[in-house]
Amino acid sequence: MKINKSAGLWIITERAIRLLSGIFLFAAIARHLGPQNFGNLSVTLGILAILAALPNMGADNINISEIKKQNYSNVLIGSAILVRLALCIPAIAAAIIISLGNSEISPLIIASSTLIPIAAINIINHTLLAHGNFKSYAKYGCIALTLGATLKIYGIISGKPTLYFSIIIPLESLTITTLSLKKIGGFKLLIECIKTAKKTSAINYAKLCKPTAVSAILVGIYLKIELILIGYWLGGEAAGKWAIVVLCITPWTLLSAATLPILNSKLAGIPTDSIPYQNVLTRFIQANMIAGALSIPFNYLFYKYIISNIMGNEFRDLENLIAIASISIIPILLGAIQEVSIAHRRTTYIVLKKAIIGIPFSIISLKLMTSHFGLEGAAISLTASYFFTAVLLNIFFDKHFHSALLNSLNSSNSIRR
Incomplete structure (x- = not known):
């Protein structure tokens, strides 16, 4: 399937709108709720993101690739949905158990637990993307974004409590999936x-995604562990401030993610050991490295002169944290591209190996740095952890991608026209 530039532009535009609106809206919610309550909401969403990783199975790129390779097979889609829905049971059970241990976040976890089954059925979105319907997906994203923004603004204006926001946040994802389902x-x-759906197809899908499912949980822990542990070690107010730091980083990953389905489709029909494959991969690596580098000064200035004024005095003086943590965007974007390459090469065990090593490194680094430097130490630890897992570990576990990364740093030799 040939992916034209206008199709890609649609989905990139939708992500850009989501990026900017997300920063402004969550900054306004943070000001409305205050550091403590916003910290509780952020920790809740962090916990659920980890649990939702189980039914999601870390299979976003695999789904798009396999649906295309198997000619949009209903058997594959139905079998995958049943496997993913079955995994919702232990995930929801874990959410209930966790909610019993903390009275502050207990109602928030229950209210937002709909994120778990939504993660299971988002293979519907992947089916739409596998068909190359980027324009439709972008439109649905904008509709969901408008609905979510309206409900959030209403909540802020009317002085709604934290529970209200935990209820409405999953509605955006549900809206996109519902509209995608209608389209296909x-x-x-x-x-x-x-x-x-067939048992053999379900078993094959489960086997294919087993490494990524385990990896998704570990990666989910890896991505959210700082927020959860900061809330535990330094308190809810510190977690609320750290959530703002993460807020300034996450949208960049969403913008990058907008290009990944395009990359996935471009690579789907190319042999992984060919020069054209390496050329496409190299171009995407270079573009994302540039985007990551530009995000550092942008985030610093954007927070200092705009976001800090929206959030008020309780969230001021975070610009140094944001500048340090923004450096981590570079390895985060590289890691996202690597996941697409891994899906095509079916070497999903690489993610698992890196997560197994990366999580203890992250926890130990976070504990040491926060003990001495507080939240600034957390920002340094975050950046070091991402470079460790997304760059250094590739030397040992993914020489294929490491080679592409090295080629991208030497643009004069990397692209053979």
Whole structure:
């Protein structure tokens, strides 16, 4: 399938709008709730992101690739949905158990637990993207974004409590999935897919995604561990401030993620050991490295002169934290591209190995740095951890991608026209 530039532009534009609106809206929510309550909300969403990783199975790129390779098979889609829904059971059970241990976040976890089944059925979105319907997906994203923004603004204006925001946040993802389902055939197609599901197909899908499912949980822990541990070690107010730091980093990953389905489609029909494959991969690496480098001064200035004025005095003086933590965007973007390459090469065990080593490194580094330098230490630890897992560990575990990374640093030799 040929992916034209206008199709890619649609989805990149949608992500850019989501990036900017997300920063402004969550900054306003932070000001409305205050550091303590915003910290509780952020910790809740962090916990659920880890649990939702189980039914999601870390299979976003695998889904797009396999759906295309198997000619949009209803058997594959239905079998995958059943496997993913089955994994919701232990994830929801874990959410209930965790909620019993903390009275402050207990109602928030229960209210936002709909994120777990939504993560299971988002293979519907991947089906739409596998068809190359980037324009439709971007439009649905904008509709969901508008709905979510309206509900958030209403909550702020009317003085709604933290529980209200924990209820409405999952609605955006649900809206996108519902509209995507309607586009590809509606509930009639969904029922047909589930009816045609086969045990052998489900087993094969589970086997293919088993490494990424385990990795997704470990990566989820890796991505959210700082927030959760900061809340535990330094308190809810510190967690609220750290959530703002993360808020300034996350949207850049969303913007990068907008290009990944395009990269996925471009690489799907190219042999992984070919020069054209390496050329496409190298171009994406170079573009994302530039974007990561530009994000550092942008984040610093954007927070200092705009976001800090929106959030008020309780969230001021975070610019140094944001500048340090923004350096981590470079390895985060590189890691996202690597996941696409791994999905095509079916070497998903690489992610698992890196996560197993990366999590203890991150925890130990975070503990040492926060003990001596507080939140600034957390920012340094975050950046060091991402470079360790996304760059250094590739020397040992993914020489294929490491080679592409080295080629991208030497642009005069990396692209053979």
